[in-house]
Amino acid sequence: MNTLGLPRAMSYYYMYPFFSAFCKAIGVELVVSSPTSKKTMDNLEFCPTDEPCVAVKLLFAHAKELLDRGVDRLLIPCLISLEPKNFCCPKFIGIPYMVQNALGSRARVFSPQIDLYHGKNEWHRSFFELGEELGVSRKTVTKALSSAWQAQRDFEDYCVSQKATTEKAYRSLLGTGCGRNLSRVVDPATTDHPDVGVVAVIGHPYIIYDAISLDLLNKVTGYARVVTAEMVDQAETRRQMDSLLEGERLWSFEAQILGAALYYIRNRLVDKVILVGSFECGPESVIENYIEEEAERAGIPFILLTLDEHTAEAGIVTRIEAFMDVQPIKPIDSAPSVSPVFVPGPRRELMVLGMPTMGYLDVAIRSALTQCGVHTIKTPHAGKEVIELGKALAPEFVCLPFTITLGQMRWLLDHGATHLMMVGGKGKCRLGWYAQMQEQLLRRLGYDFEMIIIDSPLPFGERWASFRDTLKHTTKQASWLKILRSLYFGYHKMAAIDKAESICHRVRAFEVKMGTVDRAFRQFVRRIERASSTESVWHLAHEFAEHAEAIETLDTDPVRVRIVGEIWVVLESHVNLHLEEMLGKSLEPRVWVDREISATSWFHQHLFPNREANARKNQIKQAAGPYLGADPGGHGHKSVGLTALAKQEQMDGVIHLFPFTCMPEIVAQNIMIRLGEELDLPILTFIITDQTGEAGFETRVEAFLDILRDRRDVQEGTTVSRLHLA
Template identity: 45%
Template sequence: MSYRVGIPRGLAYYYLFPFMQAFLQALGVEVVVSPPTDALTMAAMSSCPTDEPCVSVKLFYAHAQRLVNSGVDCLFVPALSSVDRDNYCCPKLIGAAAMIRNGLDLEAEQVLAPEWNEREKPGRWQDNLREVAARLDVGPADAERAIQAGFAAQAAAEELAHRGLTIPEVYHRLCSQEKPHRQHLDPAAEYDRQEVIAVLGHPYLLYDRVGHRVVERLAEYARVITPEMIPAADYWPEVAAIYEGNRLWAYEARILGAGLSLLHQGKITKMVLVEAFECGPASVIETFLATEAERYDIPFLLLTVDEHTGEAGLVTRLEAFVDTSGGRQRGRSPVKGSTTPPPRRQALRVGAPGMGLLDVALTTVLRECRVKMIPTPPVTKHTVELGKELAPEFICYPLVTTLGQIRELLKQGANTIVMVGGKGRCRLGWYAQIQELLLKRLGLDFRLVIIDSPLPLRQRWPAFRRALAEITANAPLWRIIRGIYRGYQKMMVLDQAEALVRRKRAYESRHGAADKLWQDFVRQVKRANGASQVQGLYQGFTAALRAIPEEDSQPLRVKIVGEIYTVLEEFVNQEIERFLASRPEPRVEVVRETSASQWFNLNVLHRRQEVERYRAVLAAAAPYLNVCVGGHGQESVGETVLAAREGYDGVIQLLPFTCMPEIVAQNILVPLSEKLDIPFLSLIVNEQSGTAGWETRLEAFLEVLAERREKMAISGGEGYGLLPGY
């Protein structure tokens, strides 16, 4: 049987098509590529379940839909988790196959999705390709030849690109794809041989319809250099020179490294970065490129595009940019500005942005080490405004709020800032470096210390120990360990107590009684000195909580899932848990698994209870999302599946605007919730989220849940039991 296998013209197509085509053709199948983006493709973007993904993901849905409609037997959509040993790919490349399969309601056998994950599963990429070959009725020997044919084709494509060809030109010569359309776009354009413009961005933007042919337009005015033309020997050292730059997302590393290489070698006179609206990784590399272009006095233009971007406005901006003066003399040294004097020795004053009550644990550690910690300011509207003044436009909301908190801490006298690190699939690990760049451009003088996980100890402990020494003024290790233990104890009892409060709110006769106890308890725990005192406070708190009178009711049970910062930070989520529990009718019990101690128990201590639950969550997610997309994206899917099985009335997902892992999860959960027959509400937060609209949506959601429960009761559906008492 001869199979027809479709390759959507988007995302991985623009990076790995030579490999994919050669591999599949060597297996003896017919390769069908979706046609170039046209009006029909743009109309088919409605197949994307939500509006949140970047335009490239929406186009990928459209191209996949057109292939399915054309009658292909299956789609070939590799899950690109990691193509290099040190880093990951963007979550949308990791989760593309899962989004397509769930969003287009395809059967598992209709999507061939071999995972490439060199970081966590080195060598398995070829095994996964052999499994694809077997599904296409091809034996091991022919599969091996097909894999080698793919590698050879990809190497040939990269060699052609390094000679100065664009990706469409390479694909035309090597893969028999359509010839790039040549047309004089601006009759008035005058080519300047002295100008060389770097046009940076993902090829699925630069060479698709939504990019409005930006490369071709600028090529009428000057020589254009694009990222694919820069070999790894030139771009990789530039990325490696950045702190943990080797762990930047693979394809963004190529874009950033290419831009830095061209700047540092003096090969360009202007630079353009094209990014998609809401593109997460682009919001990170944008800061590095803009900062370095300014340092070299090279004009820099950021173009943001989506499906609504008008061609006329974009062309006007390009024409004005081409006329920009400056950058004519290549090869010059960086512009010298005022140098910041080396910091004077000062008494250590540590500050750290917060997340829920996590700062209580850090304060305890530093107090034990006799180091002054500036109290973490609560997130307020003013905090958000301070962060928004400096942050890139499409950076995620948690970076904005924590950036604002850092500015407040520095104003209050902090001279050392502690931030979490850990480069992974989401942007969290890059917050600290981006924030440092942005703040030091203001001339602020401070030391930034990045705390990363100490595991695995053999590789990570030395860096972790150095970071601890910096923020504890070289305190003895025994003091640090005792402080960590005491801080952990506080974090644990606070999370346990808060879980009890969430339950009590649903039953208490007088609204607000549990919250009053909770607020007093938090203040007492903050002041407590030893673990025994903390435990005593906890026992007293639980006894007082039990004594609060309860009503006889069967509250709605609502599960909260989503991105950890948004779930835990009350100002950011507009105190959603309190709002839900404050409704007189219907009463609501809010349940969430995510907490600071749960994360620590799972990822650092590997406690059995958390590990077993985590495995159950991943197993529940696997039929719908079987790869990790970063953050809590996979957990959001798994917890929703379990919530349906465990009898919850509904699920609410909380995510920051532009959060990549949660957007992947959202696009799976919207169609999946219908299959699971569980009401689902996805709430996206940013600095413009209004309380009134937020509460209206929540009240409407609760009405749906109440009506659904009533109908189930009438029809004889299973009742909803109460959660066990504490």
């Protein structure tokens, strides 16, 4: 009989009924790892990197336990999308590939994909492939999938109808549990003791029901009755999410958590709310803000408990004790419980528009808007003032781009902006939720403004109308001819600057007097900002190219360094401490930077693709495929693909940049460990925070370049020796 091992982590706590029923129906024995223990905690180091949240580390540890028991074929599903309009968190998408890359040839990871976003046929294919490898027919797999979904629905219905925790439901329906004893959790609506308080403990079950929670639920039940997210019907959670702008597009599991919290709070079913999260949990940083504001509006005390492998039990006990002593607060208002979380305030007639920066993209956008008669304010770069303005409002584990763009928004509002413009486009990354969260936080401070969210026009059939209306509103109802001409003008400014930066990458590696091309580039950007026509833009670009070619150079034999990572950190030189210029100032070795990520390349690969961009996009995707079989969002897939191509494209090393808690890049970093070893390619990773210091940053860059120089010297020495022998 075939045997597969399922780690008792992450998807186990959501979809064990599904995979248990599926394996049973196809005649496969499913072996689940033991509940988390001290030995499990000792195995957390099996995770190659320290950046993932503790849930990911626990899955690695449980996989190690299964391997130690002789189970070398693991079932770790790739959960891409469980509903047609949203996705799962990037860690659920990337985890099977992270584990497979860490294990190498020591074990086989089967990673069937569930992807309802792209339709039934797409994700069924991966289950058919799994069945084929296990010697099971397509007909049997199809029947097994039907049985599996029924088992999953039965589990979810049981939790709602019986007001049962995941632990209780697993024991009742499947004869197994999560390793915790939570029999005291009951339905507050049917209690015979109305004088006892009710506390909603909201969070991922893979934290709440795992030993990592330090028996949190039973600690809380010592003070009050407890309810959890899985006790709320999904139809009700969806209704709650519908009250939020594009709430249906929030990550699947987080939508259940947030929807349940809103249901409990808005219907006054609880006296207190505890949100349980894990350190570095990206989605939790999004839903936290909504729960906190709704609880404050209702006058219900709220607390966030963040856990990881270093959390001490004494600290948790103290915080729970203190929180249980907190008395209800006066509700902010008496608005209906189904009102939206945020409501735009009154608008001034004058339109003064500001926007966050990303590299030099704001130069192009401001120019396009000016052509349409819109007054704009130039945004300051990420200096100390901007960072402090953002940090004062930002949730704890939100990423640095959110914090700095929020700080820029505050600065703009303080300097006369009446309208803010921010990108939308909700998907796997948090970026699509920035604008809503930032508007919510800024309104708490009393700012009166309009947030204009520019969402993707794709797919055209669904989103073009909304995109069109937003574009007309942003340009003060300019004619379509003027809008198209302005966008064309802005695009050419963007393309000209990106092309000039590419020239700088090459010239820096050879120029005699370092900094010459950088001074010319800064002057070029200032002139591009003032340019008033497309013709003048390309005249300036031609002048810059000629000037750069005329710079005196040396034959320096530079090393080639590829920069990959999260696009905002890669393009924001004030955030990455001017890394490209730093590399360009290296004397020994000289460095030729390769940075393919740019605003123009993104534009051509995602919005208006051309043949060259499509070919390169497919090449990167194919290169990433053997290491990362599904796109986790953001630029994570591209980071892996560009790294996989680096060796054959004559790169000597790779520098990987991403902000702290960036979920797609955490997935990529984990996989790039194996890539570096397999390709014998040095990879330097920088995780950027507001605390990243220039001295330590520069020291690490210098050490990395020393490694590249020494490796090149050894390789050249070997080549010379071979020539002498010949």
